Amino acid sequence: MKILITYSSKTRNTEKVAKAIFEGIPSADFLPISEVENLDYDLIIIGGWIDRATFDSNTLAFSKNIIKKNVAYFFTLGAYPNSDHALDCVKNIDTLLGENENTITGRYFCQGAIDPKLISWLSTLPSDHKMSPSEERKQRWEDAKSHPNSEDLERAKEFAISLL
Ligand SMILES: Cc1cc2nc3c(=O)[nH]c(=O)nc-3n(C[C@H](O)[C@H](O)[C@H](O)COP(=O)(O)O)c2cc1C
Known part of the structure; x- marks a missing residue:
């Protein structure tokens, strides 16, 4: 095959x-x-x-x-x-x-793992933005790292x- x-x-x-x-x-x-x-x-x-x-x-x-x-x-x-x-x-x-x-x-x-450049960019978003990093999202990024x-x-x- x-x-x-x-x-x-x-x-x-x-x-x-x-x-x-x-x-x-x-x-x-x-x-x-x-x-x-x-x-x-x-x-x-x-x-x-x-x-x-x-x-x-x-x-x-x-x-x-x-x-x-x-x-x-x-x-x-x-x-x-x-x-x-x-x-x-x-x-x-x-x-x-x-x-x-x-x-x-x-x-x-x-x-x-999520590209650190994307994380840096998302971290600059205002807190009322739908993509802004909630605690849950930050935890997911952390978990994804490994x-x-x-x-x-x-x-x-x-x-x-x-x-x-
Ligand atoms: C521009 C961009 C958009 C992404 N969109 C999503 C998404 O919609 N859902 C998701 O679960 N992850 C998303 N991710 C995370 C990537 O899919 C994930 O980190 C993937 O492992 C990257 O694979 P690579 O290292 O082979 O490029 C996104 C990442 C980038 C950079």
């Missing part, structure tokens, strides 16, 4: 998960999205980071070109993986990949093996 593992990552969280997935399927082709030249694969495992409750723009654009394929996907996000927001992300990505008659064979996601951790990466590898 010809397998592609491909990903987009800005601050390397998703790249770490992608590498763990590759450890689970070392026979796969492993490439950042920007280097993929064709989609001639039996299974495409695609990963991105979450931006506004869906894949980041690179992964989003790439996904739209995947048609009638077996696809598994993974992502990292700032929110907790057991949150409603994470479920919304899953729904949005399922819809995105489902639109082109792809068959989704698996999903994996975990928290990823992710993806070794457990997340081990589970990513197991996820990869389960796809075979």
Whole structure:
């Protein structure tokens, strides 16, 4: 079976998960999205980071070109993986990949540390702004800092093996 593992990552969280997935399927082709030249694969495992409750723009654009394929996907996000927001992300990505008659064979996601530059910017927002950092949000940022951790990466590898 010809397998592609491909990903987009800005601050390397998703790249770490992608590498763990590759450890689970070392026979796969492993490439950042920007280097993929064709989609001639039996299974495409695609990963991105979450931006506004869906894949980041690179992964989003790439996904739209995947048609009638077996696809598994993974992502990292700032929110907790057991949150409603994470479920919304899953729904949005399922819809995105489902639109082109792809068959989704698996999903994996975990928290990823949030870019400190984004945190600095959010911290400057006035307290009545809807994105201003509440205590709950600050706690989530703090919790995200250590992710993806070794457990997340081990589970990513197991996820990869389960796809075979
Ligand atoms: C511009 C921007 C938008 C983001 N939007 C969301 C979001 O809507 N939901 C979320 O849970 N995390 C969001 N995040 C957090 C990232 O998805 C998370 O930190 C991810 O692990 C980054 O992955 P990377 O290191 O591979 O780039 C956002 C981060 C940035 C920089």
